[in-house]
Amino acid sequence: MDADVAILGTGTMGSMAAWRLAKRGVSVLGFDQFAPGHDQSGAGGESRIFRTAYKEGAKYVPLLLRARELWRELEAETGIPLLTLNGGLMMGRDTTPGMVNVLATAESFNLDHEILTPRQVADRYPVHRLDPGEIAILDKAAGFLKPELAVLTAAAQAERLGARLMRYTKIRDIEPDANGVTLHSDNASWRVGKLLVTAGAWTRNLLVNSADDHKVVRIVLAWYVPKRPELFSPEAFPIFIREKDEIDFCGWPMVNGTSVKIGRNGSHGIVADADLLDRSVDASWMVRWRRMIERYLPDLHPHPVRIGAYMDGWTASGDPFIGPQPELPNTFSMYGFSGHGFKMAPALGEVAADLVTGAKSNFDLSPFAIAKSRYTSSVPRQIFVP
Ligand SMILES: Cc1cc2nc3c(=O)[nH]c(=O)nc-3n(C[C@H](O)[C@H](O)[C@H](O)COP(=O)(O)OP(=O)(O)OC[C@H]3O[C@@H](n4cnc5c(N)ncnc54)[C@H](O)[C@@H]3O)c2cc1C
Incomplete structure (x- = not known):
């Protein structure tokens, strides 16, 4: 085993999950196609709003306060x-x-x-x-x-606490089974106990949902x-x-x-x-x-x-999906933050740490249960030059 937990995508949610997991002493291997703090994805654009009186509804407020x-x-x-x-x-x-x-x-x-x-x-x-x-x-x-500084800071703190983060490493394929998960880049493979997919806008390239939502x-x-x-x-x-x-x-x-x-x-x-x-x-x-x-x-x-x-x-609802990935053993994911996820990221990192370690969450995650989805391994392999 290369690590207890792999995090696929150390952007907003992945960097926070790495920090919270490393803090608990869990061995973490994180992957990003770029480097934490880059501005090519959900965290780009210099600033993010934080607010607690929430137009998206009461179910978010405990997460926001945490x-x-x-x-x-x-x-x-x-x-x-x-x-x-x-x-x-x-x-x-x-x-x-x-x-x-x-x-x-x-x-x-x-x-x-x-x-x-x-x-x-x-x-x-x-x-x-x-x-x-x-x-x-x-x-x-x-x-x-x-946002960029926050992601970079959480990732650096996770590393200080023992997480290993692989930069410029695009994961092309995942193979979950009853005993763990194998991840493949273009030129290497890793074996871990659990996988957390926090790939943001790229999630559909790795996990194809049955619903068009x-x-x-x-x-x-x-x-x-x-x-x-x-x-x-x-x-x-x-x-x-x-x-x-x-x-x-x-x-x-x-x-x-x-x-x-x-x-x-x-x-x-x-x-x-x-x-x-x-x-x-x-x-x-x-x-x-x-x-x-x-x-x-x-x-x-x-x-x-x-x-x-x-x-x-x-x-479609504006609510994210958070939880075990249906039909994929040992695989968890969180995605679909619909333009309002950044402010809650550290609390969601804590939620992710609870999920992958089997700990009970302090939050009601039922509104965010993952729709039935299926796994595809049809992502074309390409040569990636860092
Ligand atoms: C312009 C804009 C403004 C926003 N404003 C606000 C705001 O004011 N307040 C607020 O709370 N929220 C806001 N949001 C929403 C919030 O920023 C996002 O919901 C959040 O950043 C999404 O986080 P994520 O972890 O899902 O995705 P990301 O932060 O994009 O992380 C995904 C990571 O996965 C990596 N990755 C993907 N595929 C692979 C692969 N195959 N191999 C390796 N790595 C991979 C990516 O490189 C990336 O680093 C805004 C979003 C945008 C785009």
């Missing part, structure tokens, strides 16, 4: 700041499903929050313009994470320079999500010293194969986004200085 503790634990172990809690504004009519959930979770979990009228928003956060009938909910335990979705982000930088510093400008009938968008403060990142929530196209993501962004996108910036954030220059296309695995 994640916050674990982000702090990772920071304390490594001395590297990763999570900034500068607050989060959820804006829209109080009748939209997202706003209803934000308010319900804030109240039922007693989360520190404030409801702001349009006048209060204008006084405190003058860059935002609420329309009549809209409110804002300030989630005081929201903020942002540095896990897709790879393209997400475009754009960075805009403020006309008045002082209004967009982390101290002045909380992360925000704005739900409107015709438009649904979000933003981060100026974390890089020059520009503010804006995203539009939801899918920007389906990607047939994660290896073939089109990273170019047509100028027509920016013409459409310009109207949004001019109307809702007029204190930004409306032409972006940086644009990028990224991707994530997406499910």
